[in-house]
Amino acid sequence: MISWIQHHLIRHGRWIFLVLLGIIIVAFVFTIGNTPGCTSNRNAYKEVHFYGYDLNSPHEMEALGRKLAISNQLNRIQIQSDQQYQSLVTSRIALLHLADKIGIPTPDQAAIGEFIKTRKLFIESDGQYSRDAMTRFIDTIETEYPADGKGLVLTVFEEDYRIESLTEALAGPGYLLPSEARAQTQRNRTELKLTTATLDYKTFEPEIQADETALEAHYDANTDRYQIAERIDASYITFPAQNYLEKVEEATDEELREYFITNRDHFIDQYEAEQAVPEISENEDVSKIEKLAVQFEDVRDEFVIPDFRQEQASRLANRKAQTFAYTLYSNSVERDTDTFNTLLNQTGLSLKKLEPFTAKEASQRALPYEMLESAFALNDSKYYSDPYPISDDYAILIFQGRIAPHLPAYEEVAAAVKSDYEAEEKRRLFNDESERIKSELDVEINTGKSFAEAAERLTLKVEEVDTFTAMNAPPELNRSVLQTAQDMKEGEISQMIRSGDTGFFVYLESKEVPEVSDDNEDFNQTKEQLARYGSIMRRRSLINELVTSGLPETE
Numbered sequence: 001m002i003s004w005i006q007h008h009l010i011r012h013g014r015w016i017f018l019v020l021l022g023i024i025i026v027a028f029v030f031t032i033g034n035t036p037g038c039t040s041n042r043n044a045y046k047e048v049h050f051y052g053y054d055l056n057s058p059h060e061m062e063a064l065g066r067k068l069a070i071s072n073q074l075n076r077i078q079i080q081s082d083q084q085y086q087s088l089v090t091s092r093i094a095l096l097h098l099a100d101k102i103g104i105p106t107p108d109q110a111a112i113g114e115f116i117k118t119r120k121l122f123i124e125s126d127g128q129y130s131r132d133a134m135t136r137f138i139d140t141i142e143t144e145y146p147a148d149g150k151g152l153v154l155t156v157f158e159e160d161y162r163i164e165s166l167t168e169a170l171a172g173p174g175y176l177l178p179s180e181a182r183a184q185t186q187r188n189r190t191e192l193k194l195t196t197a198t199l200d201y202k203t204f205e206p207e208i209q210a211d212e213t214a215l216e217a218h219y220d221a222n223t224d225r226y227q228i229a230e231r232i233d234a235s236y237i238t239f240p241a242q243n244y245l246e247k248v249e250e251a252t253d254e255e256l257r258e259y260f261i262t263n264r265d266h267f268i269d270q271y272e273a274e275q276a277v278p279e280i281s282e283n284e285d286v287s288k289i290e291k292l293a294v295q296f297e298d299v300r301d302e303f304v305i306p307d308f309r310q311e312q313a314s315r316l317a318n319r320k321a322q323t324f325a326y327t328l329y330s331n332s333v334e335r336d337t338d339t340f341n342t343l344l345n346q347t348g349l350s351l352k353k354l355e356p357f358t359a360k361e362a363s364q365r366a367l368p369y370e371m372l373e374s375a376f377a378l379n380d381s382k383y384y385s386d387p388y389p390i391s392d393d394y395a396i397l398i399f400q401g402r403i404a405p406h407l408p409a410y411e412e413v414a415a416a417v418k419s420d421y422e423a424e425e426k427r428r429l430f431n432d433e434s435e436r437i438k439s440e441l442d443v444e445i446n447t448g449k450s451f452a453e454a455a456e457r458l459t460l461k462v463e464e465v466d467t468f469t470a471m472n473a474p475p476e477l478n479r480s481v482l483q484t485a486q487d488m489k490e491g492e493i494s495q496m497i498r499s500g501d502t503g504f505f506v507y508l509e510s511k512e513v514p515e516v517s518d519d520n521e522d523f524n525q526t527k528e529q530l531a532r533y534g535s536i537m538r539r540r541s542l543i544n545e546l547v548t549s550g551l552p553e554t555e
Contacts, residue, residue: 050090051097051550061089068092070141070156076120092163094546099162107161112154115161171539181527182516187486189522191512193467194485196478197441197455199434199496199503206429208422218421219410225420226413231356231403232375236367237324237349241392244316248309259308260296267299267307314392320347321387321394328384335383335398356403371397434496434503441493441505451493451507460505467510481506 048055055061068088072079079085107115116122117129121137124130138153145152219226251259260267271294296304324347333339344350357365362372371388378385378399385397410417437458444454455462468474473482480499485506488494494506516523 048552050552051093053093055090064089064093066145067152067156067159070153071160073137074119074121074156074160090547090550091543092159094543094550095163095166096159097550098546099166102166104162104165106158112157112161116157167539167543170542171535178518178527181523181530184530185516185520185523185526186513188470188526189514189516190486191467191469191510191514192485193465193509193511194481195451195455195462195464195507195509196481197451197458197460197462197505197507199430199437199460199505201430201498201501201503204426204430204433206426206433208425208429210418210421210425215414215417215421216410218424219413219417222420223407226416227405227407229358229360230405231358232354232372233356233400233403234354234375235351235398235400236354236371236395237321237344237347237351237398238390239317239321239324239347239349239387239394239396241310241313241317241394243348244313244320245309247316248312251305251308251312256300256304256308257296259311260299260304263307264294267303268294270303271299310392314389314394317392317394318387318389321396325384325387325396335380335400351398354397367395371395375399430503431496434505438493438495438505441507445493445507451509455505478502478504480504 046056053060053064071077071092072088077088079088116134119134122130122133124133141153324343327333327343328340331339333343354367357372359373359376362375363369365372368388368390371385374385374388375397378397380399380401383399385399387394387396437460440458441451441454444457445451452462452464465474465477468477470482470486478497478499480497481504484494484497485508488506488508488511490508490511492508494504497504497506
């Protein structure tokens with residue numbers, strides 16, 4: 001099996017691996033602002049040692065990121081955030097370290113062969129392993145990495161095998177008391193019948209008196225709410241992709257065809273959107289109408305070429321922005337000097353002024369959050385950011401200075417103070433109203449009236465819910481109401497449950513708790529589920545502890 005894999009590691013199929021490149025780029029999340037380079041301060045570089053790795057080393061993180069990207073692709077794991085990526089990186093390092101320490105061996109050919117057949121990427125829709133899918137994948141990686149790709153996939157297979165062997169051992173069988181499973185089974189199967197009464201916060205309009213004395217007192221008690229945080233004064237330079245369209249070289253048919261294959265779904269959607277929708281008779285089965293069979297020639301001129309040229313122009317814009325930043329770095333160009341202005345003029349571009357912004361406001365602007373956030377790490381000596389994409393264009397932020405925090409006078413924020421005061425008073429009065437209603441409901445119930453009658457008299461909206469269990473609860477039933485009802489006693493009225501703009505009062509009409517025997521099917525299923533959950537949580541806890549132990553205390 002190993003020799004077969006290596007034999008296929010110098011073949012064709014580049015397009016699949018383009019997906020991996022997008023994931024691998026995230027590896028630089030550890031290096032932003034810390035590594036020496038054209039847009040960083042060399043003196044700021046600091047090694048972060050973690051089980052034999054330097055997390056701030058671009059070379060080490062790129063190599064690790066490459067293997068992690070392949071592993072994620074094999075297991076169909078999608079990276080949703082930088083935080084998730086960092087967790088996967090540190091966990092992989094820590095688990096391999098522990099596997100080495102306790103001596104988990106490298107698998108033999110037979111074990112690797114069986115392990116490969118379990119990878120999700122190679123499993124077809126019918127649930128069967130596809131040797132062809134593995135061949136295509138391996139061919140792609142070898143084409144992209146002809147120098148070191150020969151054993152790359154094999155290394156990932158071996159490491160993943162050892163990691164999964166270790167995590168299975170860490171998880172253990174899962175432990176719980178039978179009473180826990182019985183209590184959970186009873187909770188799931190308890191029959192509840194309840195009635196709810198709701199109070200609408202939106203229509204609740206109490207009379208609120210807000211005189212100047214009260215407003216000024218509110219302002220004095222909440223000055224931190226009105227203080228304007230430190231703001232960044234900055235500008236930015238945009239490198240429009242449109243400026244470089246004419247410099248894009250004419251693509252060959254081979255390049256265009258490869259680009260079409262990589263973005264096939266996108267071009268099919270574009271093409272079908274422009275086609276006339278066929279008329280469908282009343283008796284015609286819509287599911288049997290075939291989708292258009294879109295070929296490369298159908299979309300080559302209208303969609304593929306323009307898209308390809310735009311992407312290439314965007315890459316040129318990125319390259320120009322990188323060159324500009326490197327020139328500032330390599331020539332030690334100071335901001336607002338003749339040299340800086342000359343360099344700016346040579347690009348044919350100009351500075352665009354930004355409205356000063358706080359760290360919180362960085363996420364509320366139209367420009368990329370990452371670019372605006374990077375400004376808070378800049379200073380007068382290191383005043384320019386890395387290039388950041390803005391649609392197809394690229395931009396560099398130029399730091400101008402910091403505006404110190406300050407507290408506006410009451411008169412400047414009087415309108416905001418009044419709005420906040422009235423909102424807080426409304427919430428307070430709404431809670432007071434809920435206490436009054438709860439007391440009246442209790443009194444009415446004790447005099448023999450039904451909950452529905454009492455609630456309607458108090459102009460509440462009443463809704464009766466037929467008998468149900470937690471397993472078949474009505475989908476429209478509020479989850480907070482369900483959780484509260486499960487812990488209530490029969491005949492009890494809950495305190496108001498606030499959910500969004502609605503306040504719920506719950507009256508539990510009846511509650512029947514079933515007996516659960518040891519041979520009950522639900523009981524046994526619940527035991528298995530809780531044991532599996534406990535096993536997973538144990539494994540996560542141990543991995544987190546292992547990762548935390550390996551990081552420097554300052555991290």
